[in-house]
Amino acid sequence: LSGMEFSNEYSISPRWNSTRTLIYSYARYFDERGNELDVLPTNYVLERALVNGPVYALLNECPDALRKALPQIQPMTLLPFVRKGISDVYEKPFEVKLFPEGTIRGTGGLRIVGDQCQTTIPGLFAAGDTATRELITGATSGGGSPNSAWALTSGMLSGAGAAELARSRGRRLDSRPRPQGTVGLRPRSNVKPVDRRSLLEAAQNEILPLDKNVFRSGPKLENSLAVLDSAWRELRDHDYATGTDAVTARETASVVATARLCYTAALTRDESRGMHQREDAPEQKADQARRLLIGGLDEVWTRPEAHEQWRPTHV
Structure with a gap:
């Protein structure tokens, strides 16, 4: 994988609902005492305020044109307010929350090593949020539009690549897939x-x-990795499930494994870059202006990507 340290994106939304973020570009924010917060995209004032207590948004500066268009272009934005019986969305403050979106609006994912979205595993192609988006957004979130464009493009490329590979290999009726899963299935x-x-x-x-x-x-x-490593060992050594229960077992293992990858990469990158911010290393370091590769389950490893590695041939 690559870029897993850039997987800590959070999106603003009403406290009782999931994310639709377009109108919050025009929001004003206040703490519980009514003091307006000086929120900028890169100053983390909103995040710090939410650590300390409730935060409220006011949408009274949302342009009339967007208010009129919103029901057509993003109808799910207003539905949570309707369900709450809130009719004056743009005139009264409401409590907000930052929802964690991890590798979805984050950037990290499977490393891409070819123009058809090949990965380092032969026959495995990656697309959309499963793949790293460092190639299009670097260390920052792709948000909605870039990630949507990437999902469509990578889906076409990887689909074509997988089809070409399957066609070149032909039918293989004399062999069967071999199960590889361990945690939750084979303790x-x-x-x-x-x-x-x-x-x-x-x-x-x-x-x-x-x-x-x-x-x-x-x-x-x-400290977090100590907790996550302990959880991983417990699942790896003892968990066993069959049938539909195996889905829960594998989902739990996936969450723990992904968290370990994210935090191991974050610990290794001892600088601040993009969405990855270290309080104990607030500056960028020139020698870390490269992608950080990561992998492994029991023993997680990291290494910087060599400069001579593959680069896209298409613009």
Whole structure:
């Protein structure tokens, strides 16, 4: 994978709902005492305020043209207010929250090594949010439009690549896929009951809070990784599931594994760049102006990408 340290994007929304962010470009923000916050895209004032208490948004400066167009271009934005019985959306403050969107609006994902979105695993092609988007957005979030364009483009490229590969290999009726999954399916040690809900909540308590995932530092990351590593060992050694229960087991393992990758990459990149901000390393470092590769399950490894590695041939 690549860019997993750039996977801590949060999106603003009413506290009771998921994200639709267009109108918040025109929002004013206030703390619980009514003091207006000087919120800028890069000053993290909003994030710090939310760590300390409730924050309210006021949309009275939203342009009339957008107000009229919003029901057509983004109808889901207003639906949460309608369900709450709020009719004066643009005139009264309402409480907001930052929702974590991880690798979705973040940037990290499977490393791309070819013009048809090939990965380092033969036969595996990546598209959309599964793949790293560093190639189009660098260390910042692609948000809606760039990520949408990437999803369409990478889907076409990877689909064509996979079809060409399958056609070149022909039908293989004499072989069967071999199962490779381990955690939750083939435990390393003795099978025993595992409290997946508690382990999932433990992982969420490390990867979701703003004070841990936005305002990062070496000690915070190390403490979180100790919790995540312990959860991983418990799942790896003892969890076993069959049938539909295996879905829950694999989902839990996936959350823990992804969190470990994100935080290991963040600990390795001891600088601040893009959405990855370290309180104990607030400056950019010239020698780290390169992608950071990461992989592994039991033993997570990292290494900088060599400068002679593949670069896209299409613009």
